[in-house]
Amino acid sequence: MLEDHAKIAAIIKQAGVIAGRKKLQKMIYILQTMGFPFHETFHFNFFGPHSDELTMQLEELCNFGFLLEHPDEESDGITYRYRLSEAGEGFIGHYKEILPDVRNMTEKLSGESASFLELVSTLLYFDQIPGESANEKVRALDRPFSDKEIGRARVYIADLQAERADLSFSK
Amino acid sequence: MTGFEKLNEEKVFKDPVHRYIHVRDRLIWELIGTPEFQRLRRIRQLGTTFLTFHGAEHSRFGHSLGVYEIARRVIDIFKSRGDWDDSETMLSLCAALLHDVGHGPFSHSFEKVFGTNHEQFTQKIILGDTEIHRVLAQVSPDFPKKVADVIGKTYENRLVVSLISSQIDADRMDYLLRDAYFTGVSYGHFDMERIWRVMRPVGDQIVFKSSGMHAVEDYIMSRYQMYWQVYFHPVTRSAEVILTQILHRAKRLYNEGFSFKNVPLQMVSLFEGKMSLKDYLRLDESVIMYYFQVWQDEEDEILRDLCSRFMNRRLFKYMQLSKDQLYADEELSGAFREAGIDPEYYLEVDSSSDCPYDFYRPGEEEERRPIQLKMPDGSLHELSRESDVVGAITGKRRTDHKLYFPKDMVLSLPDDLPAKKRIIELLHI
Structure with missing residues (x-):
């Protein structure tokens, strides 16, 4: 009934706590591009791929009491932290068979900053557009990413893809 | 040239x-x-x-x-x-x-x-x-x-x-x-020309002079009202649910080799997942409505019924879903099956996230760009922090989940069928 919601809740459970809506948006996008079954529609916005659908799903999960949201006022604005509630445990328990187990990848993504995940997801976004040089496009968009960061993001993407390939093989 | x-x-x-x-x-x-x-x-x-x-x-x-x-x-x-x-x-x-x-x-x-x-x-x-x-x-x-x-x-x-x-x-x-x-409807209106007059390009974004805040508030109210009163109207959503189920059914029938009386030639590449740009450009609502019209005479009972519902506006009814009812679908689906109604096509949950556009949420820093007001001293302030009206709308979460089903079909089941009684209890009809 709410399979897509359950997958989001499961990712949050696997990460423990996800610090920030932006981070969660980028994590789900990255997992989607890695071929995991997330069906949210993403559009490009000023800070990389973003899904309004996912924003609403988060609200719905919070309203049902399946997620706990905690706003932290920081110097650069509010960051919302998410974790699964007890009711949320019960909720995802109904969907065990459809939930992707990507704990290692989720932990790895969750350990990065939202800004770095913006870079990674933006590169992945432009990689999918034929004839586009993703690295050049990122530089032209005038976001504060250095060549060094772009290089690190490229290595990171390659690692994720290798990890994804291993998961497919083990299945 | x-x-x-x-x-x-x-x-x-x-x-x-x-x-x-x-x-x-x-x-x-x-x-x-x-x-x-x-x-x-x-x-x-x-x-x-x-x-x-x-x-x-x-x-x-x-x-x-x-x-x-x-x-x-x-x-x-x-x-x-x-x-x-x-x-x-x-x-x-x-x-x-x-x-x-x-x-x-x-x-x-x-x-x-x-x-x-x-x-x-x-x-x-x-x-x-x-x-x-x-x-x-x-x-x-x-x-x-x-x-x-x-x-x-x-x-x-x-x-x-x-x-x-x-x-x-x-x-x-x-x-x-x-x-x-x-x-x-009368609630989608706002003073667009006033908004144009207070729009200011600042760097790479458009912001709004704070003196025009009330015009911007009206615009946000318009978005809010239109979402709940028009875009997410439950009757419209019911029609959308049926339309989606027709497409699911037609696709499945085609893939199972069903022999259509009216072969959907214009949709074949869509069913086969290899739609070219040329094929796509030939599709429009006249074409789709034509198939829905003629599929009312198909042999397949489900396709025939769903098309008839859409064409003749016999839409599904709905019940509001609470948290406690989220898992009722397993029992409901079982009762539907027992009554000879395929739950795959006749039971569907529709959520606010299925129609997410047009919510204004300021979000986090760098999640997406919020509406910024340009204050008299030149500083930029996010709208919901200055406007009580917008703050109230964006601060209060409102989401919605409804379960759609064919009430007429359920009520027409024989009264002595045990599944009918269970369905009526579960759906509160």
């Missing part, structure tokens, strides 16, 4: 929202005349909403012209203040005009069932072997790509992107007013 040549005489379209839409550039006039753009006359702006609000028959053609007209007028205002780089004008106008050109019939349902993506088709139409591409390429070989980048929000000049696509953009301003006009 078309380039930026002016027409000998200005052309105008009479329009119920903007009174007149003015076309002075040959390039714009030629784009409007292309078959790909004319196709938008045959795609309704609001999909199945006409089954709820009978006036909602307006097309994406009128909306696209409206977005162009708003962009044109806003640019004129910016130019008059010296706030605009005129070399970006024609690019912005083309992007405004073409921003929805990739929409297909009942896009939302089609995308859900067939995995198509209207934004990708917009890119393909602009960059592919089409009349639109040929017209745009007369400006310069890279001009179609620039137009596609603006629409895809990846163009380097973010101010141009903001004009077409941001929290207060030409697209939203037009569709809110146009949809309110054609549905006949």
Whole structure:
């Protein structure tokens, strides 16, 4: 009934706590591009791929009491932290068979900053557009990413893809 | 060479929202005349909403012209203040005009069932072997790509992107007013000209003079009201649910080798997941409605029934789902099956996240760009922090989940059927 919601809740459970809506948006996008079954529609916005659908799903999960949201006022604005509630445990328990187990990848993504995940997801976004040089496009968009960061993001993407390939093989 | 040549005489379209839409550039006039753009006359702006609000028959053609007209007028205002780089004008106008050109019939349902993506088709139409591409390429070989980048929000000049696509953009301003006009509702209105007058380009974004905050509040209220009263109307959603189920059923029948009396030739490539641009451009709502009409005579009982429901507006009823009822579907599905009603096609949950557009949420820093007010001292403040009205709307979460089902079908089951009693209890009917 709410399979897509359950997958989001499961990712949050696997990460423990996800610090920030932006981070969660980028994590789900990255997992989607890695071929995991997330069906949210993403559009490009000023800070990389973003899904309004996912924003609403988060609200719905919070309203049902399946997620706990905690706003932290920081110097650069509010960051919302998410974790699964007890009711949320019960909720995802109904969907065990459809939930992707990507704990290692989720932990790895969750350990990065939202800004770095913006870079990674933006590169992945432009990689999918034929004839586009993703690295050049990122530089032209005038976001504060250095060549060094772009290089690190490229290595990171390659690692994720290798990890994804291993998961497919083990299945 | 078309380039930026002016027409000998200005052309105008009479329009119920903007009174007149003015076309002075040959390039714009030629784009409007292309078959790909004319196709938008045959795609309704609001999909199945006409089954709820009978006036909602307006097309994406009128909306696209409206977005162009708003962009044109806003640019004129910016130019008059010296706030605009005129070399970006024609690019912005083309992007405004073409921003929805990739929409297909009942896009939302089609995308859900067939995995198509209207934004990708917009890119393909602009960059592919089409009349639109040929017209745009007369400006310069890279001009179609620039137009596609603006629409895809990846163009380097973010101010141009903001004009077409941001929290207060030409697209939203037009569709809110146009949809309110054609549905006949009275709550979608706001003072658009006042908003234009308080728009200020600051760096790569458009912000609003704080003195115009109340006009912006009205606009946000309009979005809020239109979402709950029009876009997420439960009857419209019911029609959307049935439409989606028809597509699911037809796809499955085709893939199982079902012998249609009326073979859906125009949809074959869609069913087979290999739809070309040419095939896509031949699809419009007339074609789809034709199949729905003739499928009412098909042998398959489910397809026949769903099409009859859609064509004759015998829609599903709904019940509000609470948290405690979220798991009732297993029992309900079992009872439906026992009663001979396939739950795969006759039980469906629809959530607010299935129709997410047009919520204003300021979000976190750098999650997405919020609406910014420019204060008298030049500082920028996010709207919901200054406006009690907007703060109230954005602070209070409202979401919704409904379970749709064919009440008439359930009630027509024999009274002595145990499953009927269980279904009635579970659905509270």
